[in-house]
Amino acid sequence: MQKIAIVDYGMGNLHSVTKAFELVAEGRAQVELTQDPAVVAAADKVVFPGQGAMPDCMRHLDESGLKAVVLQASQDRPFFGICVGAQLLFERSEEGPTDSLGVFKGEVRRFPPELMIDGHGQKLKVPHMGWNEMFIVRDHPLWAGIPDGERFYFVHSYHFAPTDDIAVVETAYPYRFAAAVARDNIFAIQCHPEKSAQAGLKLLKNFVDWDGRA
Template identity: 45%
Template sequence: MSAATTRVGIIDYGMGNLYSVAKAVEYLGGKAIISDQASELATTDRIIFPGVGAFGDCMAALEARELSDFVCVAAQTRPFLGICLGMQMLMDGSMEHGEHAGLGLLPGRVIPFPEEALQAADGRRLKIPHMGWNELHQLVEHPLFAGVPQNAYFYFVHSFYVEPAAPEILAAFSDYAFPFCAAMAADNLFALQCHPEKSGTTGLRLLGNFLGWDGEAGANCAL
């Protein structure tokens, strides 16, 4: 299936960077379908789960729109990409502003950057949220990384990060005072803490790879 014919469902739960993601998809030749209706999203070829905001609020918004079950099914049945908070919500739970249950699609939890660790090598105090360009260090060969240079810069903005409970799902890491999980891969599911839609030509390359990905072909093959 070519990017020109693929229909990409973008989950709308009232929060997130929907239109920047949709604009990137359309630029790459795909057909972006932004919707909060599971029945409409189910007609698409692949799914992007974007996210900006607080974990608990986003989970509540998913439940209010009756989208939680759809996300769980879609993440197991078609090429699926989680972005930023959309990645975090796939986990078992989060400690953001209290304890919140996640969708439980990937094992692990979302935790804050520890205050005692926020010290740069040159003595500077690192700010939270972590915002700006940072290197993505690939740990696996994956179709979405095809043509994406090792240690390429991507755009991040987040105050919490994922601590995966299964090392084999870790696909890439970045550094902010210490190494943290920046991407995960499991079967037809791929998720990023960074924002490929805001990461220039490199981010577009990754999104273009997603538009042509069949959900298989080499996920979790260690470099």
């Protein structure tokens, strides 16, 4: 039976992520929430979530002793970044600002106040919080069975700005930006699939079934 490690570096309540993966695994995978680098190193697949401020998340990752094993896992097995865990995969974030892991080229940018106006001239709130449509940019095995325009749940004040062509799905608030990115064995998403009803569970199930090839 495959082993899926959910990395707990002390940032965010990861109970809902763990329970969602246990639900979709349906006994086909052993899902473990862990702070132990050895457990992460031995896992077949790794999930890297996170909530909170980027500087705090990066500091906790360093202090936990998990940074090296997370970087290694991102290179050699199916790897799924969620929310701030996904943001940490880029080179830097405007929040702080903070240097991060550099797995992907590019940065994480704050929603610029001068652009946060809807089509009726009304000011949009930051953080961006709620259900948003997802627009497919390119096919990926993890998005199989999820229709274009499906809605997922977001809570964030910053978004991906990759410099490479790695976007899989985009959303808009109010302008378009990458909501999910992927390269080789890595898939990373800004929203919360564990809170996104059946579409989110389908995405997690696809990861359980994924062999790490795009």
